[in-house]
Structure formats: C-alpha cells, structure tokens
Amino acid sequence: MSLSTLDAVAPRRLPTFSPGARQVVILVALAAIWEAYARYLGNSLLLPSFTETAEALWSVTRNGELPGRMVASLSVLLTGYGIGIGIAVVITALAALNQWGESLLSLLTSMFNPLPAIALLPIALLWFGVGTSSLTFVTVHAVLWPLALACHAGFRAVPQTLRMAGRNMGLSGPSYVFALLVPAALPSILSGLRLGWAFAWRTLIAAEMVFGASARSGGLGWFIFTNRAQLETANVFAGLLAVILIGLVVETVIFSTLTRLTVRRWGQEG
Amino acid sequence: MPQGQQDARAPEVPAPLSVSRVTLRYQTEKGLVTAVEDVSFTIGRGERLALLGPSGCGKSSLLRAVGGFLKPASGAILLNGAPVKGPGPDRMVVFQEFDQLLPWRTVSGNVEFALRRARGLSAAAARSVARDWIGRVGLARFADAFPHTLSGGMKQRVAIARAFAVQPAILLMDEPFAALDALSRRRMQDELLALCEETGATTLFVTHAIDEAVHVGTRVLVLSAHPGRVAAEYPVSGEAARRGTAAFAALEAEIQSRIFGSEPLSSDAEADHVLEHA
Numbered sequence: 001m002s003l004s005t006l007d008a009v010a011p012r013r014l015p016t017f018s019p020g021a022r023q024v025v026i027l028v029a030l031a032a033i034w035e036a037y038a039r040y041l042g043n044s045l046l047l048p049s050f051t052e053t054a055e056a057l058w059s060v061t062r063n064g065e066l067p068g069r070m071v072a073s074l075s076v077l078l079t080g081y082g083i084g085i086g087i088a089v090v091i092t093a094l095a096a097l098n099q100w101g102e103s104l105l106s107l108l109t110s111m112f113n114p115l116p117a118i119a120l121l122p123i124a125l126l127w128f129g130v131g132t133s134s135l136t137f138v139t140v141h142a143v144l145w146p147l148a149l150a151c152h153a154g155f156r157a158v159p160q161t162l163r164m165a166g167r168n169m170g171l172s173g174p175s176y177v178f179a180l181l182v183p184a185a186l187p188s189i190l191s192g193l194r195l196g197w198a199f200a201w202r203t204l205i206a207a208e209m210v211f212g213a214s215a216r217s218g219g220l221g222w223f224i225f226t227n228r229a230q231l232e233t234a235n236v237f238a239g240l241l242a243v244i245l246i247g248l249v250v251e252t253v254i255f256s257t258l259t260r261l262t263v264r265r266w267g268q269e270g
Numbered sequence: 271m272p273q274g275q276q277d278a279r280a281p282e283v284p285a286p287l288s289v290s291r292v293t294l295r296y297q298t299e300k301g302l303v304t305a306v307e308d309v310s311f312t313i314g315r316g317e318r319l320a321l322l323g324p325s326g327c328g329k330s331s332l333l334r335a336v337g338g339f340l341k342p343a344s345g346a347i348l349l350n351g352a353p354v355k356g357p358g359p360d361r362m363v364v365f366q367e368f369d370q371l372l373p374w375r376t377v378s379g380n381v382e383f384a385l386r387r388a389r390g391l392s393a394a395a396a397r398s399v400a401r402d403w404i405g406r407v408g409l410a411r412f413a414d415a416f417p418h419t420l421s422g423g424m425k426q427r428v429a430i431a432r433a434f435a436v437q438p439a440i441l442l443m444d445e446p447f448a449a450l451d452a453l454s455r456r457r458m459q460d461e462l463l464a465l466c467e468e469t470g471a472t473t474l475f476v477t478h479a480i481d482e483a484v485h486v487g488t489r490v491l492v493l494s495a496h497p498g499r500v501a502a503e504y505p506v507s508g509e510a511a512r513r514g515t516a517a518f519a520a521l522e523a524e525i526q527s528r529i530f531g532s533e534p535l536s537s538d539a540e541a542d543h544v545l546e547h548a
C-alpha cells in the first residue's frame with residue numbers, strides 16, 4: 001500500500017478548538033453582533049454599543065467607583081455567605097445526629113426554601129433599617145436553605161457501609177459528622193455552596209436596587225440603579241458586566257478549583 | 271483493649287467473645303421479624319470461627335450485633351467478659367462492600383486514620399505502622415493511591431490491613447470476599463489465612479460458601495434459616511483445612527449434606543449458587 005492511499009483514507013483534520021477556545025470564539029461573535037446592532041440602532045441611551053460599554057467600564061474602573069462598589073457588594077455577600085454556612089452547618093449537624101434535628105431541618109427548609117429572599121426585604125428593613133444589616137439578612141436567607149438542603153441530602157446519601165466503618169473506628173457525635181459525613185457528602189455540599197452562591201449574588205444585587213443603603217457605600221446594584229436614573233446607560237451596562245464577571249470568576253476559578261482538588265481527585269464525582 | 275492479644279492462654283481468662291442465647295429481631299413493614307433465635311457460641315483466643323449459612327439465616331445480623339451495630343432482643347454478647355454496648359475499634363469489621371474505605375484518604379491515609387482514631391497513635395507512628403501493614407497485604411506500591419483507582423480485591427486488602435493494624439480483640443469479617451471473582455477470592459483466602467496464623471488473630475468469619483468456611487475457619491458453625499439457629503458445629507482439624515485433601519472434601523460433603531439433607535451437589539459453584547438463592 002502506498003503512502004498516498006493511506007493519506008486518502010485518513011480522515012481530514014479540521015482545525016479543532018478546546019472547549020475554552022470555543023467559548024472565546026462565541027464571546028467575540030456575541031460582542032460583534034452587539035456592536036453591529038447598537039450601531040445600526042444608533043441610540044446609545046437605549047442600547048450603548050459594546051465599545052461604549054467597554055469605555056464606560058474602563059473609566060468607572062479607573063476612577064475607582066466600580067471597584068469600590070464591587071468591594072461593598074462582595075463584603076456584604078461574604079458576610080452573609082459566611083453566616084449562612086455557619087447556620088447551615090449547625091442545623092445539618094443537628095439533623096444528622098438527632099431525629100428532632102432532622103424534623104426541624106426538613107420543616108424549616110420546606111417552609112423557607114420556596115420563599116424568595118427578596119420577599120423578606122420589607123421585614124429586614126423593619127428590623128434592621130436601611131443599611132448593610134438588612135442586605136446581610138436577606139443574603140443569609142438566600143444561602144442558608146439551599147445549602148442546608150444540599151448538605152442534608154448529601155449526608156443521607158452516604159452509604160450505610162461507610163457509616164458503619166466510621167462508627168467502627170470509633171467516630172461518634174461531632175467527629176462522626178465532621179470526619180466522616182462532611183467529606184463523604186462533599187459533592188453535594190459543593191453543589192449546595194455553588195447554588196447558595198448564585199442565589200446570594202442575585203438576591204444581593206436585587207436587594208441593593210430596591211434600596212441602595214446609604215448612597216455613598218452602596219454596592220453594584222445601587223450603582224446600576226443610580227446610573228439608570230441618570231440615564232448613563234453605558235454605565236448600567238458596565239455594572240451588569242461587572243456582576244457577570246464576578247459570577248464567572250467565582251464559578252470558574254474558585255468552585256472549579258475546589259472541585260478539582262477534592263471530589264474529582266477522590267473519584268467522588270464523574 | 272487489644273494489649274492482651276499475645277497473652278498466655280490462661281484458662282481463667284474469659285473467652286474473647288462469648289455469645290449466649292442471643293435473639294435478634296427487627297422491625298419491617300410486615301411486622302417484627304426474628305432473624306436469629308437463641309444462638310450461643312464462644313470464640314477462644316486465636317480461634318477462627320466460620321459462621322456458615324444460607325442467606326436469611328441471620329449470620330450477618332449476628333456479626334453486626336457483635337460489632338455493636340444491632341442490639342439483641344435478648345441474650346448477652348460479651349467481649350473479654352464485658353458486655354458489648356456499641357460499635358468500637360476493639361472489634362474491627364471488614365465488610366463485603368467495597369465502599370468501606372474513606373474515598374478522600376489514600377490507602378495509607380485510610381489505615382493511618384484508623385490507627386490515630388482507634389489506637390491514639392501519633393501521626394508519625396501511625397504512618398510507619400500503616401506502611402508496614404500495607405506492605406504485608408502487598409500494596410506497598412499503592413500506598414499513596416486513592417481508593418477509587420484500586421480494584422475490588424485491592425480495596426478489600428486495604429480494609430483487611432486497616433482491621434489488622436488496629437489490633438482489635440477480635441476481627442469481624444462479613445463475607446469479605448463474596449463480591450470478588452473466584453480467582454482473587456481463593457488468593458485472598460490464602461493471604462488472609464497467612465495473616466491470621468502469623469498474628470494469631472481471633473476471628474469471626476461470616477460466609478455462605480462451604481469451601482471458604484472449611485478453608486478459613488478453625489471451627490465451622492452452621493446456621494439454619496428463618497430464623498437462624500445453630501444447626502451444627504464442626505471442628506476443622508489440620509488436614510481438613512487444606513484444599514484438595516480427602517479430609518477437606520469429606521468435611522465439605524458432610525456439611526453440604528447437613529444443610530441440604532441427602533441432595534447431592536457436585537461442585538462448589540453449584541453449592542454457592544444454591545446457598546445464595548436458598
């Protein structure tokens with residue numbers, strides 16, 4: 001068989017892209033479509049072009065306004081996220097060790113999980129006034145229930161044999177929960193943390209729009225809201241991009257890394 | 271605690287395990303089911319008791335009761351003379367299922383964790399004891415591998431290493447080789463036997479395979495099913511424990527006929543099959 005025949009049989013190599021490269025290509029295409037349509041529309045009050053938005057993003061970043069707003073939002077978010085995790089840990093640990101705790105958890109989650117955190121904002125305003133405490137309160141609510149639900153489902157899915165092996169080695173009480181159930185349920189816990197993060201982020205931005213806290217220290221939601229009121233539409237788009245970027249970074253950098261270092265390495269996830 | 275394991279066999283010392291008139295019941299949707307009724311036996315120091323019976327005879331329930339996972343409805347289970355109150359590392363269990371290892375710890379990490387929890391060893395001491403035991407079950411090259419990268423037989427070896435390393439008062443083996451293919455199973459039986467003889471470990475070995483019971487046990491206790499009761503007991507003398515000897519075949523046939531009456535069965539595989547679906 002000659003070489004030329006072999007060449008003919010071999011499949012033609014098309015240029016291949018890694019999944020990441022494909023996403024970049026799609027992003028560039030979307031930006032181009034946006035740019036083209038905005039120019040065709042010619043109304044930057046309604047739809048600023050991609051370049052106008054990028055310019056606005058650059059200028060609010062350089063003058064320090066956007067980074068300040070990001071820090072304000074993220075600090076409220078991290079506080080709420082942290083408190084939410086803490087409460088979820090206590091409740092699910094109780095539920096894992098005690099039947100009353102379990103009933104309490106299922107009752108509370110079935111009551112509060114369907115309740116949108118934003119719906120609690122009036123109560124929060126009443127109790128904590130206009131300020132970061134109210135924002136923190138609704139953020140905690142947004143994180144707590146989905147996370148508690150995911151942890152609990154994860155604990156319950158821990159195989160009976162693994163549970164018995166743990167107790168056989170002398171684990172009981174808190175050591176049983178933290179040295180056995182938590183790592184065994186980590187895939188569920190991580191997805192709960194992801195879900196809780198997404199809920200908290202959306203809730204926070206929405207809550208900031210409803211009332212901006214004091215204008216000076218308002219976060220990204222307030223930034224978007226005030227710029228709309230001032231018809232600075234390019235800044236509104238810049239704010240939205242910032243919201244998306246932060247979500248993207250947390251998802252791809254933090255959660256993906258956590259997953260790779262833990263459950264994927266341990267063969268607990270696909 | 272395990273320090274007495276190598277003691278002289280003084281007659282006044284209570285047997286490592288004494289099960290007397292134990293009845294196990296559990297609640298199902300159809301009501302209270304008696305799994306095991308009025309079962310008594312003792313296991314002497316260094317002895318390996320094979321608990322043999324068809325599925326449904328409650329042999330695993332009995333092992334779990336000794337492990338402290340199940341409370342007897344009546345009767346007493348004494349470990350070195352003291353009543354069993356709950357699970358503990360003085361009765362290390364090797365389960366049938368492969369998911370008994372902690373997936374987030376390496377092979378060595380699994381053994382080290384047990385040593386630190388159960389024997390309170392320092393990290394360094396646990397590490398060296400763990401490495402030693404992992405070497406003894408032939409997994410030295412896999413000490414830093416995570417369990418999900420191992421075969422079923424290798425996982426069972428880790429579980430066995432973990433159980434031996436802790437030096438329990440008694441080893442509880444719940445059909446540890448039942449989920450393995452026939453070849454690995456024979457090899458693992460021989461390896462386990464070698465470890466037991468080397469350490470003089472006292473063992474309760476649950477199985478539904480007659481040849482396994484005769485090969486591994488120094489004594490075979492046959493249970494009948496629904497509910498589980500002691501049907502017969504056979505000591506396994508030196509010659510009979512060795513596969514392929516006439517004494518081995520004779521004992522196997524005798525136990526078989528004790529379980530099935532006069533029904534003749536030709537091969538091990540068939541016997542296993544019938545037992546599993548009895």
